[in-house]
Amino acid sequence: MSADLFSNEMLRIHPARKISGTVARLLAAEGDAFPTSAVESLTFTFEGIPGDFHAGSTRRSGGREPWYPRGTEMRNERQISILAVDELAEIAKRMEIEKIEPEWIGANVVMDGLPRLSMIPPRTRLVFENGAVLRVDGQNGPCRIAGKSIAAHYRDREGLDLAFPKVAARLRGLVAWVEKPGTVAPGEAVTANIPEQWIYEA
Template sequence: MTDQASLLQEEIRITPKFRVAGRVEGLFRTEAPEDFQTVAVESLELTFEGIPGDRHAGMTRKSGGREPWYPRGTEMCNERQVSILSGVELSRIADLMELDEIRPEWIGGNFMLSGIANLTRLPPRTRLVFESGTVIRIDGDNLPCRFAGEAIASNYPDREGLDLLFPQKARGLRGLVGYIEKPGVIAPGEAVTAHISEQWIYPRD
């Protein structure tokens, strides 16, 4: 190993892998593929395509504004099969927006979890292992958009500007997106463990 390579290794701080325990507080899905808002359900069946019949189900999806490196509508891998939210973070967003509440259904959530602090900041590659044996692999955080803000605004008709306020206040709190690594059926109240991989910050130079 060269001196430069040795120095680089010394400068990179590595955080060992660890686990965090949580619980499923609620499960939701769209009633039709064209819907955005979800409804509460007693269980969720997950396949390699996501939630069958849900808006975001599928092995592939069409690129959009989140993928400016592709022409809009390009077929690509669907790493956004499910939306995972934290009740604590939703309450924080509601406080920042001066609202009574924000429900997971309003912004298209599929999972409401508790017990995992700073859920939105879980790093990519994290595996959510459920008590049933089902596994979701986290792709990354879900950037808040005006579309979700409009859904929130529809529940507060007396407030103006909520569609634009949501993207401003919800960044870093809007939850995660991921895909199904191991299919199964999940029920509310089920334990879930976040398996967080070894982490590091890749240096620019």
């Protein structure tokens, strides 16, 4: 093996940094419902949001995890759905519709001021002003289920359910899990602690 593989000159490393934003809205999905509704605050526990559709320390695998038989119990890294105000507006523009409300597609936290939210990398810590911390798992891939929810609000338009997965790629926000419990309120400041990044090349 070439010694050059271990040379720092071969690595393209971006240093860790912090960026700040605010919580624009908070929402929760109670019971078996996928859509969410606005709440005045959210309490995060190690299981996620108590009573929320995606709460739990574990979850069952689905179409996103083809490496497991469907229904396999696995760690729940999708406890919290995070969206951005500007990215929702961009998706609506691309779909040529007036708007997309975050509750239509199951949002829990809507952020403002964090640029290109959906591109924030895994392992980023979202530290909220009052002490709660979420750990980013990664992007939330757009699916037809969310597309159908949007389409239900524009019944005069055909094909929106299929259009959403195509145009919302890398704009659908993030999924995260609770690293440190706490309560979050709208208007609260949040700091994204972005870790050192690099492109892995073998």
